[in-house]
Amino acid sequence: xxxxxxxxxxxxxxxxxxxxxxxxxxxxxxxxxxxxxxxxxxxxxxxxxxxxxxxxxxxxxxxxxxxxxxxxxxxxxxxxxxxxxxxxxxxxxxxxxxxxxxxxxxxxxxxxxxxxxxxxxxxxxxxxxxxxxxxxxxxxxxxxxxxxxxxxxxxxxxxxxxxxxxxxxxxxxxxxxxxxxxxxxxxxxxxxxxxxxxxxxxxxxxxxxxxxxxxxxxxxxxxxxxxxxxxxxxxxxxxxxxxxxxxxxxxxxxxxxxxxxxxxxxxxxxxxxxxxx
Ligand code: SF4
Numbered sequence: 001x002x003x004x005x006x007x008x009x010x011x012x013x014x015x016x017x018x019x020x021x022x023x024x025x026x027x028x029x030x031x032x033x034x035x036x037x038x039x040x041x042x043x044x045x046x047x048x049x050x051x052x053x054x055x056x057x058x059x060x061x062x063x064x065x066x067x068x069x070x071x072x073x074x075x076x077x078x079x080x081x082x083x084x085x086x087x088x089x090x091x092x093x094x095x096x097x098x099x100x101x102x103x104x105x106x107x108x109x110x111x112x113x114x115x116x117x118x119x120x121x122x123x124x125x126x127x128x129x130x131x132x133x134x135x136x137x138x139x140x141x142x143x144x145x146x147x148x149x150x151x152x153x154x155x156x157x158x159x160x161x162x163x164x165x166x167x168x169x170x171x172x173x174x175x176x177x178x179x180x181x182x183x184x185x186x187x188x189x190x191x192x193x194x195x196x197x198x199x200x201x202x203x204x205x206x207x208x209x210x211x212x213x214x215x216x217x218x219x220x221x222x223x224x225x226x227x228x229x230x231x232x233x234x235x236x237x238x239x240x241x242x243x244x245x246x247x248x249x250x251x252x253x254x255x256x257x258x259x260x261x262x263x264x265x266x267x268x269x270x271x272x273x274x275x276x277x
Contacts, residue, residue: 007047012034015064074108100139
């Protein structure tokens, strides 16, 4: 193995969408089964002792990565973010953005996330899938609009829209652009296939990542027992990912799994690393 190693925390199998293709074994009928926030803190702390070149990337995902808010727990995500910031990490939260359709919840979540980012003094990224599989365009349009139209949110929250190089994704992205068009939120093509979302007066650097396998890999998209999308060619900036799920399973690069079984992450990683061919 070479490159760097990022940590991804899968905090729940609950999700308010029920996508048929779900690669995270998640959905509306799954129990929340949240990874306790203190456990997440332990993993982040133990990760610092893993004998490898550590990346700054820390991902919170699920299921729905912001699910705790939807169950009335407004402390969980700030607590985990605070821990990530303490180790100088850069956080990404994977979310479907459906909550963006609920005005009060959206306001609470965005303000809460921005507050964490200001305290941590580092941008926070929301990683949202926009493609043919997710029924989330209204919520995503509302989130982007709120962020773009607020200097406070804009300085704290970055949004990465993730899709595929398919006609279905292009259609969904165009539908989203149409929804934004009437809200003083524009959308422009920028070089290398990315798409920038901007408000009048300037590009604000949001990115749409289409079929960028390395980016998907970096962000820790995974499934317990199946290799998924992680097909980027290794480079010197190659980022390996160790995902810890809410059932105490550790997964390295979507290929090698082990129960943690009470061991510190450094030991678990060494054991997983020994399986890498
Ligand atoms: S939004 Fe993501 S986690 Fe939720 S059901 Fe769909 S694919 Fe699975």
